Amino acid sequence: MKPKKLKRLTPYNVVSMVMLCIVTIVFVFPFYWVITGSFKEQRVTIQLPPQWFPQNPTLDNYLTLFKQPALKWFLNSFLVAFISMALVCFVSTLAGYVLAKKRFYGGKLLFGIFVAAMALPKQVVLVPLVRLVSAWGFHNTLAAAILPAVGWPFGVFLMKQFSETIPTEMLEAAKIDGCNEWQIFYRVVLPMVKPGIGALAIFTFISAWNDYFMQLIMLSSRENLTLQLGIATMQAEFATNYGVLMAGATFSAIPIVLIFIIFQKSFTQGITMGSVKG
């Protein structure tokens, strides 16, 4: 019935395709450059014209990198990202469900406050936050880089959007069948919002892994740094030793990029769900 969609070769289509390819190269280039650069000798990394592909690949940069506590940093980054992920998913799923499905005093107001707080830059509360974690005695521990980020209500917002899709009849049916509130949540709600939790989990893991700012103000001693911080510190120390820096950048980027590629579908869904309805 439908006429077959034929891509007409209008000048606009051709030009836009060419432009798309050019910008694609611009976006992929840094990534390519970091990975290949990490295998170049120091003097090659700054040579002009650039050596587009490493001709004498070397592992020297990685050897220098692992003289730093890079593995400890990696572990720290992983712990920060993983624990943030678990906590955010836990608190957000519970809160998102009741905000979407229950009518209770203060519910609308609370949700409004959550949304307003999302617009606030975390950095506005920087000084009080540091003072708070110092007063509670966990400044310069991983907890200081994790807990404040859990308070940020994006996850609650996302899970509320997701929970809206649960049919109310199912909740009512469960109630008639004699389920208590916790059973309704555990047996009916949880299985239905699983895709949402998945999306939130990936999203949180990636943002926590890359949350340079929070880590910067919360962690100070060299042993406690995360990968991001560690490499930033090395940028100051190694200045223009791009080889080592690129080895560090590769080491910090590869795991997270792999995670992104594997879970891209659920991640994309999370970003889209969190935006606008309809």
Place this chain on the structure above:
Amino acid sequence: MQQNKTVTKTGKRRRLGIRGRETLVSYLFMLPALLFFVAFVVGPILSGLYTSFFNYTARHNNFIGLGNYIELFQSEPFLKSLRNTVLLVIGVVPIIVLFSIFVSTIIYQKNPIIRSIFRGIFYLPVVTGTVAIVVVWKWIYDPLNGILNWALQAMGAIDQNIMWLGDKKYALLAIIVVLFTTSVGQPIILYVAALGNVDQSHIEAAQIDGATSWQVFRHIKWPAIMPTTLYVVVITTINSFQCFSLIQLLTGGGPNYNSSTIMYLVYEYAFKQSRFGYANAMGVILAIIIGVFSIIQFKFFGDKVEY
């Protein structure tokens, strides 16, 4: 819920009882989220607001009313940073919106694999993390060994090397370029999804009536993706206002505060100069600016968007 409107008096009382119970249950479910939210968001906001009225440093802590705010608006670093922050937002947000719409309109009808490859590519700089991205850009901008100066000289566009990050004419621009590449990932994902939801039958009907692709875009797609545009404008504005790590890692706000933003200045005053009250006052002003911007944007787009 509708049938409740017709219930008798006793029914009403019962309903309040149910709602009370629902409230209790709901707050129990909300408890963990609320604990974190109050402890790490609400509390610090209030405390930040409060201390912004104090001359609170490593040594002093005395009430000075609006003293910090008055000093701010007479301070050159702050005014420069304010100007830069506004320039950054005005410079980057429209380009992000136009660019993401451009890319999305090309890729949204491609087959799913090509679509997700492109989406992935534009999201790559976000996933990679600022620190790793900055390593490359530092080299690109490097005045002696960088590829940018080399390429421009090879093309004959410049005669001598430019200190991209150290020259007050270029530092902010250099930041804007990097900020742009790290900001388009999410808008593109959103636009691809939004364009995919545009009613295909409207588009086909218009095409049969002989509409050009520009007319189709202008009169069908653009209005349909308006809610997404609003959302994208709001989040990219907020993100650009908060641009910090790029500045801290690339220029340190320099030269002479010419690439500093309010966000960066907050950090510098709080952690390098230990002027906590002053830094908090700056944070409060930033929060107000972001709030005003968001309200303006909602008013501006508001009548065209249905929630």
